[in-house]
Amino acid sequence: DVKVTQSSRYLVKRTGEKVFLECVQDMDHENMFWYRQDPGLGLRLIYFSYDVKMKEKGDIPEGYSVSREKKERFSLILESASTNQTSMYLCASRYLTGSTDTQYFGPGTRLTVL
Amino acid sequence: GQSLEQPSEVTAVEGAIVQINCTYQTSGFYGLSWYQQHDGGAPTFLSYNGLDGLEETGRFSSFLSRSDSYGYLLLQELQMKDSASYFCAVKRGGFKTIFGAGTRLFVKA
Numbered sequence: 001d002v003k004v005t006q007s008s009r010y011l012v013k014r015t016g017e018k019v020f021l022e023c024v025q026d027m028d029h030e031n032m033f034w035y036r037q038d039p040g041l042g043l044r045l046i047y048f049s050y051d052v053k054m055k056e057k058g059d060i061p062e063g064y065s066v067s068r069e070k071k072e073r074f075s076l077i078l079e080s081a082s083t084n085q086t087s088m089y090l091c092a093s094r095y096l097t098g099s100t101d102t103q104y105f106g107p108g109t110r111l112t113v114l
Numbered sequence: 115g116q117s118l119e120q121p122s123e124v125t126a127v128e129g130a131i132v133q134i135n136c137t138y139q140t141s142g143f144y145g146l147s148w149y150q151q152h153d154g155g156a157p158t159f160l161s162y163n164g165l166d167g168l169e170e171t172g173r174f175s176s177f178l179s180r181s182d183s184y185g186y187l188l189l190q191e192l193q194m195k196d197s198a199s200y201f202c203a204v205k206r207g208g209f210k211t212i213f214g215a216g217t218r219l220f221v222k223a
Contacts, residue, residue: 031209040122042201042215043157050209058210090156094209099164101145101205105156 002027004106006091012112019078021109023091031094032074033103034058034066036087043090049074081113116140118214120202125220126192134187134217136202144205146178146185151216152198160187160200189219197221 007022025032030051035043035058045058049068063085067075074093078085088110092103118138126132136146145164149157161169163178163185175188189196199216206212 033211035213040215042118043203043213045210045212048209056209059212100162101147101164101211102159102162103147103149103157103203103211104159107156 002104004091004093004104006089006106006109008109009107010110010112012114013078013081014114015082017078017081017113019081019111019113021076021078021089021091021111023074023076023106024072025074025093025104026072027093027095027104028071029093029095029104030071031096032068033092033094034064034074034076035090035092036060037090037108038087046076078111081111083113085111086113087111116206116212118202118204118212120200120214120217122215123218123220125222127222128192128194130192131188131190132192132219134189134200134202134219136185136187136214138183138185138202138204138214140204140206140212142207143180143183144207146176147203147205147211148174148176148187149201149203149213150198151201157201192221194221194223 033048034046047066091106095102148160151157161176178185202214
């Protein structure tokens with residue numbers, strides 16, 4: 001069974017702290033994604049990775065960075081957390097063929113920055 | 115700009131049929147996906163349309179018209195457990211996917 005796990009379900013941090021969110025998938029997928037989800041805005045892409053050590057900015061990369069040292073693991077880093085980064089963060093890995101484009105999501109991390 | 119438009123809320127009665135529409139305007143289009151998300155849960159994949167036409171998976175069907183930049187998700191024989199948010203998502207060029215803001219479906223008894 002497909003599995004994407006995230007390191008924390010809930011996280012509370014203070015403004016200015018460095019925050020690490022980790023995501024692990026067990027499906028050997030090449031593509032992995034980080035989204036944030038806010039009410040009324042849907043899912044917005046922060047960064048994605050199409051292979052180990054390969055990454056590209058999504059639609060809202062400011063204030064974030066990522067790391068993909070191993071195929072199964074994709075980390076999101078908030079260099080200096082700010083209150084406007086309070087959100088639900090969702091990681092996904094992707095199964096892509098000619099006939100489907102399926103993303104498998106982790107359970108999410110609800111981050112509160114005080 | 116790039117945008118996906120879907121209704122914010124839909125209400126329907128148990129046992130009925132409901133259609134959730136999605137219109138899109140994106141640079142590059144390769145396919146339309148639908149995801150379901152229950153409160154407190156993660157989005158789960160429902161369907162993908164890469165070509166025009168209807169795709170059926172049990173009680174759920176999804177339709178795409180590329181010429182109209184339009185698709186819809188059709189839910190039949192509605193059940194209370196179908197109460198959730200539904201997102202359409204467009205696969206663009208490269209590896210990017212853009213999601214709509216979501217449609218909240220309320221199923222009433």
